[in-house]
Amino acid sequence: MLSMNSITKVYQAGVIETHALRSLSLEVEAGEFVAVTGPSGSGKTTFLNIAGLLEAPSSGTYILDGTDVSTMRDRARSKTRNEKIGFIFQGFNLIPDLNIFDNVDVPLRYRGWPGKERRERIDEALDLVGLSARKQHLPSQLSGGQQQRVAIARALAGNPKLLLADEPTGNLDSLMARQVMELLEEINAAGTTIIMVTHDPELARRAGRNVHLLDGQVSDFQPIEPPPAESDDAVAQVA
């Protein structure tokens, strides 16, 4: 599903260079649920941004679903992002002026689907997260957990092959966090590949595989004990 080979990302601020990722290589198979952990500044967010085509790598190759996306231009990257990737953010990132229905509609608008098809997909996605009854509500009228479920519905509406989640439960209390995690597990069980960045060892433990980043590289050190069943399948490589 995702293959990164010798990816580097260097940020330049004047004469100062910051190496966020250093020759990172990673393979993720279709249908995997990968948790990416690491201390602050280890490159987790940069990795997620490159994986989500929000940033281009400074060097290296990135193959997504069989296509080399590392050198794509903006329109092609946007189209690929829209069709193949779904995002879930820590802060939900719903658009406050739009009601729930219209929030879920945003990625479908950019896909250019006709209205009827969009409406059906939105209804399905909201059904999946149990918020069909709230589609005319504004985000401010929902709880944090409900907002995150809307964000998940929005991410799923376009049937992406890869779901990228950045601390999806970071702003939620433990009950809501558990509900969201269960939802992600259901989605993964249905076949969607999930890569989740998290600080929470408990959540990381529930993922199929853990990838630990340290100083912009995949580290051999595994602070979180991997789940016994999937531990042999881990394919993280140190470049």
Place this chain on the structure above:
Amino acid sequence: MFSYYLRLSWLSLKRNPLLSSLMVGAIALGIGVSMTTLTLFYVMSSDPLPFKSDRVFAVQMDTWGPDEPANRKGGGSPPIQMTYRDAMALMESDIPTHQATMLHRGFAVRTEDEDVRLQRLSARATYNGFFPMFDVPFLYGGPWDDRADENADQVVILSRESNEKFFGGQNSVGNTIFLDSVPFRVVGVINSWQPTPVFYDLNNGAWSSTEDMFIPFQIPITWEYGAHGSTNCWKPEKLENYQDSLQSECVWVQHWVQLDSAEQREAFHAFMDGYANAQKEFGRFQRPLDNRTTNVMDWLEYMEVVGDDNRLLVVLSLMFLLICLLNTVGLMLAKFLNRAPLVGVRRALGASKRDVALQHGVEVMFIGLLGGLGGLVLSYLGLLAVRNWYTGYEYLARLNPEMIATAVALALGAAVIAGLYPTWHITRIQPAVHLKTQ
């Protein structure tokens, strides 16, 4: 997607009504001020005789004294009016397609209906060539005939407004009105006719209304009336009676001709020069030969109907629009950057830079349209104020369809210019930077 972007624009305006109002207000103010001055300038500069203004000419003959020119313009030029006797000499020519000597004065007017009170109305005394030469439209009847010109027949043509006033708008041809108690037969009623400026007689105000009625030129001459307007003389003359003033060197009548071809114009100039040379033998026309025919638009330019101060005012108002636009750029930049996190979300969800540019471009146009409509209202109020504060601007300070279209186009153009940089800037944001901060 256009309707979607339009809806997003509306939501965006509602989200921050103060900032939105400031942007729309800045554009509206700039458009309002510039359109007020542009409308005045446009009407002042427009062709009052479309389709034939290049074939209709004001006539000047240099009858002035030898010591100095009548006008210092262009190193010396002939007087802008003519003496009575020279104008009458030109009327003898059959070269022009149409021609007319004319003067302006007032009369006390009443009808046979004693309930209609006596009124002081303006009149133009002229020849029947005036009407076809200036494309004057008739509602009823038509111009008087040549015999009426020759015999100073007591016939009158009313303006539409005068006809409304005296006859309730009915066909009054054949009816009688009294000018200074003398009966005149109505032979025609003019439809609405307001050339702007009133080019044929700039002595009585370029922006005034056309006359209330028209009578044969020889009527005031027969009655020994003078003209209302300016009379200029280059030498002191002892005028014992009215006949003396008709033969004097004073200029006080206007003369216009229609010359449809270059040959006709050449022939008319030859006629004028021949006449002037013949007059030189009688001691007149002491200056070098300088007889001129000037077409309508050149005449307005020569008479400086649109002064440099008007042009300066237009430039200043456009500079004011520029200042308003610069303010709008700042406001728009603040508004767009404020929503950078939302743009980041949209980018993450699949919007390309082009999509972001289109969304914000539509919003910019929407703001421009609202600003344009606000500007039109302000222009209307501005022109209303001009009409109320300054006399003679009644027919000038009015918004016409062309200017309304110009205002909307100017507002949209201004908004696009103001929105270019903020829109470009918002497409350049790195979505990843803002996703964490939303």
